[in-house]
Amino acid sequence: MRAHDHWTTTPITAGLLRGALDLEVTGHGVLPHRLPARARAQNTDGQLAMAESQPSGVRLAFRTRATAVELDTLPTKRAYPGAPPRPDGVYELLVDGRPAGLGTVAGGNTLTLDLTTGETTLTPGPVGTLRFDGLPGHAKDVEIWLPHNETTELVALRTDAPVEPAPDRGPRVWLHHGSSISHGSDAATPTTIWPALAASLGGVHLINLGFGGGALLDPFTARALRDTPADLISLKLGINLVNADVMRLRAFTPAVHGFLDTIREGHPTTPLLVVSPILCPLHEDTPGPSAPDLDGLADGRLRFVALGDPAERASGKLTLNAIRDELARIVEQRAADDPHLHHLDGRALYGPADAAELPLPDGLHPDAATHRRIGERFARLAFTGEGAFAA
Missing domain, CATH: 3.40.50.1110 (SGNH hydrolase)
Structure with a gap:
């Protein structure tokens, strides 16, 4: 167990996220959505409900001097009986716009989808932790792109220096x-x-x-x-x-x-x-x-x-x-x-x-x-x- 005595835990709010249209509070943390609540309420298709909750293009974006970052998440992984196992979803770190690391989170829920019958089964699992360290100590823009194909509840963000939302630099x-x-x-x-x-x-x-x-x-x-x-x-x-x-x-x-x-x-x-x-x-x-x-x-x-x-x-x-x-x-x-x-x-x-x-x-x-x-x-x-x- 790593000591976090001098670390900062930052609440995950909409201001730290790009690419999401809504943020749902869950029993574990928050779940980014790519459709707003009104649209989700009108949807009756389980496939679309799963797809819009998978955070394709969604990323945490903040500015910090931190050299280490930890993100606790609860992923929901998919499994198809008879098909090869799916790899864990990939998280991607960018520092000042440049690729700086890849990671995965083990554990999490498992959603089993039977393609022959259409039946689905959700098996609960534990929260996991993603860690990136060895980052440069100067002030920098950090982005953590969430797995594009894996529903991801965000539980906690910890850093060894304070963070603030990334500034809006004006791109279209x-x-x-x-x-x-x-x-x-x-x-x-x-x-x-x-x-x-x-x-x-x-x-x-x-x-x-x-x-x-x-x-x-x-x-x-x-x-x-x-x-x-x-x-x-x-x-x-x-x-x-x-x-x-x-x-x-x-x-x-x-x-x-x-x-x-x-x-x-x-x-x-x-x-x-x-x-x-x-x-x-x-x-x-x-x-x-x-x-x-x-x-x-x-x-x-x-x-x-x-x-x-x-x-x-x-x-x-x-x-x-x-x-x-x-x-x-x-x-x-x-x-x-x-x-x-x-x-x-x-x-x-x-x-x-x-x-x-x-x-x-x-x-x-x-x-x-x-x-x-x-x-x-x-x-x-x-x-x-x-x-x-x-x-």
Whole structure:
């Protein structure tokens, strides 16, 4: 047991956090949320509830002379019967904006999800401690990025010198919404999910509303985007609407218009970039739903298969190509009256040549190398030259 006689324990408040829209007080500490309480109250989907509580893009940010930092957390780890064990979520330390360490927290709760039945079981576990030491002793900006794919209750922050909230140095705020690919899917660390990479290259502060399985044009998500202060907004729409098979073309078009209308109520002239799906051979011309390949799961491999019939496109079932065409048409139509609305074809971020070189390992989600490629391309296409977010 380490002695903390001369350490400072700092209450974890919203002022120490970036990237969260709400902070819930729990029995152990506080839980960052990426949807506000009003939106969570209207949600009935367990998948979205889990995804928004996973702190993708959320980080503690403070200024201190401390040479050692400890953070007590209660993680909730996921387990899938029959699938390989998932690695512990990664915490990433930045000092004055530069990578300075990685860590994990053992223990915590375990949420077991049975992909064959949909049943979930929560097994309680203990609080764990993350420690970074050997930091330089001068005054510095410190960020601890929380695991992008692991629900994380924050219990206590201890340092061997006082801390204060990081100063606002004025970079623009980029508010992004998307699917599990934006959430981080199989990226290696929280700062190497593609939106975090793009934000770093673009010199902006990220608020990431990428929700695994949850980019479904929900009105409460549109209102959260509307009500969140931002200088730049992007929406990456499409893949979840196909693999969840929640609507057909007749409903999709007015739903997109309504989503954009709601955002524009709060951000009438903010640059707004609509990004269509990256290439996903599974659903280019085959509708959803998609589901885990149970035969592969029995062999310890998680892959997805498309269950729709291409013939159903005639009745309005959505495919990625259909969504790309309609998003391009909608943006072109609206841009006549909205010069700050822009469109980007997702295949410019990951297209056929990329799929040949870096195929999606499970059929749906990019790996770490592909996240880097997508992030670098988005930064170049959006933040430079004639891009929608160029300064």
